[in-house]
Amino acid sequence: MKRFKNILCVLDPKKSCEPALDRAIALAEDNQAELTVVDVMKHVIAGIGMPEGGPISLDLQAMIEKEHAHALEKLVEPYQQRFEFKTKILIGAPFLEIIREVLKRDHDLVIKVPDSQDWLDRLFGSDDMHLLRKCPCPVWLIKPRGKKPFKRILAAIDVSNMYPQGELASRHALNRQILEMASSLALSDFAELHIVHAWDTLGENVLHGPFVDFPKEKIEAYVDQVRRRRADNVDTLVQDVIHKLGPEALNYLKPEIHLEKGVARK
Secondary structure, three states, X not given: OOOOOEEEEEEOOOOOOHHHHHHXXXXXXXXXXXXXXXXXXXXXXXXXXXXXXXXXXXXXXXXXXXXXXXXXXXXXXXXXXXXXXXEEEEEOOHHHHHHHHHHHHOOOEEEEOOXXXXXXXXXXXXXXXXXXXXXXXXXXXXXXXOOOOOOEEEEEOOOOOOOOHHHHHHHHXXXXXXXXXXXXXXXXHOOEEEEEXXXXXXXXXXXXXXXXXXXXXXXXXXXXXXXXXXXXXXXXXXXXXXXXXXXXXXXHHOOEEEEEEOOOOO
């Protein structure tokens, strides 16, 4: 499935970012997509005796930008014979400049090296969290030592109807996008596709309380009814998305469905 047309890859030459660049190029090749590789540098802040926008600060800004451009070109040089792509230096607050570039150039995927490299203490830096929340297209953060190809891909979806009516359409569209991307990636990497939905039943704990006289069989029937409804919703969504890939893709993927009872974050 040709999913992406215009990919933006955000690198930091000071970090180990070859896995992200390699994945971006492979995805651009598979999708016959355009690829732009960027590094984001911050504005030079004027120091003591250095006026903002003065000749010294402007010269310093130009020198640092030239240094970033040189480092980026050196990083991507081994890949340029493999696939044709553009390089660019963005200047400003990282997440804002990335979002501006996405909007300006109509990118449909951002692949990025995470800000924080300390995975035990901190999963994502603040710029990454801003980007995940506010970027208008999907964002893929790739670990410095990420595995390739992937063996098993897990797509987490939420098919609950317990939301305001105005939210249901956007949530359904998001579920579809998650499944389409996961299916596309599973096909390109020859990986297993697993789909998970976490569900629970509203008020079940209260019904099991010591001061509530409610028949056990009715509680069990209520829980089973919710489970079956969620299972039907998952099946309908999966069949709708997967069947559009065609019979060959459907026969290969054969996604495994997991219905997990409990709070989603757990």
